[in-house]
Amino acid sequence: MTLKSSNLLKGERKFQLILSQGKKIVTPLFVLRYIENKFPQEQAVVGVITSKKVSPKAVDRNRARRIFKTALQSEIPKFSTNLMIVAVLRSNINGLKLEDVRLEIEKITDLYTDSIV
Numbered sequence: 001m002t003l004k005s006s007n008l009l010k011g012e013r014k015f016q017l018i019l020s021q022g023k024k025i026v027t028p029l030f031v032l033r034y035i036e037n038k039f040p041q042e043q044a045v046v047g048v049i050t051s052k053k054v055s056p057k058a059v060d061r062n063r064a065r066r067i068f069k070t071a072l073q074s075e076i077p078k079f080s081t082n083l084m085i086v087a088v089l090r091s092n093i094n095g096l097k098l099e100d101v102r103l104e105i106e107k108i109t110d111l112y113t114d115s116i117v
Helices: 012-021 058-073 098-111
Strands: 023-026 030-036 045-049 083-089
Touching (some): 012 030, 058 083
């Protein structure tokens, strides 16, 4: 099961704003950029970007995006409700299982509880 549509970030302007002005957390699997939303919602909203550098095949990029969203779903309630997050996936995420990605996301939420949670 992936993220609800209410948790998905929509709109190119929002993506550009977060990518240009957001704070950055770098991991081997992905780069998280986030900013505070002026209008808090029920839960944080997340957008996922996978470039052709991740994989030249769309099937692999979509699979990586789907695995990331599924892994992130259990961690979304831990994030502050006023966050807008963009995750830029890296090529290291290719071929990994759901549990591997979930562990990396849990590490991030544990390490950065002060700033993003």
